[in-house]
Amino acid sequence: MLSPAQWRARERAHAARADDLTATYREHRARGERHAIDDFLFTYYSYKPASLRRWHPGIGLALGDGADPDAPGPHPGASASTGADAVGSDAPAVADAQDFGPRSETVASHPDAPADADAQGPLPWHGARWYRTHADGTVSVDAEAFLAARGDLVDRIEALLRAVLDRAPRFACFGLHEWAMVYRDERRHPIPLRLGRRRTDEVVEAHDIACSHYDAYRFFTPAAAPRNELRPTRETQCGLEQPGCLHANMDLYKWAVKLGPLVPGELLLDCFALAREIRWTDMQASPYDVSGFDVPPIAIETPAGKAEYVRLQRDYAERAQALRRRLLDVIGAARAEAAAA
Known part of the structure; x- marks a missing residue:
């Protein structure tokens, strides 16, 4: 289990790294300009910087919370997916797998957060889609629910990943x-x-x-x-x-x-x-x-x-x-x- 201080620190580090990786794209967008190289990562793969900035603990990690899970806070849940789930769908990729977790910035993820932000407010994943709140107030990813809803997609991704992993690489295409x-x-x-x-x-x-x-x-x-x-x-x-x-x-x-x-x-x-x-x-x-x-x-x-x-x-x-x-x-x-x- 990660304590509030631990997971808030990871969340802040994640947001800072995401901001660094997307800086060129965001700076050009702010000026109303296109970037012929970086734009591809947000148009062909049409997941936006906000999705990259949103940290998740991943499978197998529970997040500790010192606050009342029933108290109001920045954990609005999420809307249903509208994207295609096909592996390699011919349609442009949409944010179909980011419809979970906290939608708004948590206190600690904001760059101006105070040093004790890890002690402020309830855990933002309470009530969020694909997350489960346990009796002790901790929260973790609900693998059972995710696989029940998206098992076919996960099967296809797994098959492709394993096929490529087991195949010998070829290096003669020269781009x-x-x-x-x-x-x-x-x-x-x-x-x-x-x-x-x-x-x-x-x-x-x-x-x-x-x-x-x-x-x-x-x-x-x-x-x-x-x-x-x-x-x-x-x-x-x-x-x-x-x-x-x-x-x-x-x-x-x-x-x-x-x-x-x-x-x-x-x-x-x-x-x-x-x-x-x-x-x-x-x-x-x-x-x-x-x-x-x-x-x-x-x-x-x-x-x-x-x-x-x-x-x-x-x-x-x-x-x-x-x-x-x-x-x-x-x-x-x-x-x-x-x-x-």
Whole structure:
């Protein structure tokens, strides 16, 4: 069990880390500007900074409370989900797994909170969706209720995570999915092409493309799609996704969100941090000119660029596999707790 002082400290640390990770996006939004790299993490994955900032203890941790659970306080519960629960749904992701927990900021999560904020007010998770209040006043995630409501979704996520975890990584795609998205087509991105239209098309034509990620492949231009060695579909997702794929590893953030309160806040932010790092690499290796973002291109059309891409790809694959194991451990712990309830 975490005492109020302990969990409030974790909550504050989580909010500070989330704020740091989302600072670029929020600063541009405040100025009414778009950020061509970071925006992807909040548009394609349409979970907002407020969802990242909201800390949850995760499965297996009870939160202590010195206050009366029946007293009024910032624990309004939550509304029902309106999002699609399909693994890898073609629709943009929505905040369908953040419909739980406290909606408003707790006293301690506010940056101006007093030092003794951990002693103020009732526990904000009392009465919140997917949480259970115990006889001693402590609160923990209700794994049984969550799995009863979203068991099919959890099954699909678990199957995909395990399939990718057990598969050998491949490191020969060189990020050509981004190039295939602009092949012989009008520019679809506000950033100009680094090599120009003709040279960009020539790079695609000079390489074999073997993209295994459906949600990348489905954005290939009509001229590029037949050039792909694979024909990924939603139905073949579990059979094709592999741990060397940058987009499969970015998607761990999505799966962490969809697993909702089962996932501790620290793991959620670890998944997001990796997704953000990969996103920047994905754009550096793309056909776009990213010099305006103070990062060098990874010129995958050259031997040196290919070597750099594979070096980073291997590092991301290793780190992503560790996160997959942690997410699978969360699911396993939730199943065990629900079975024992």
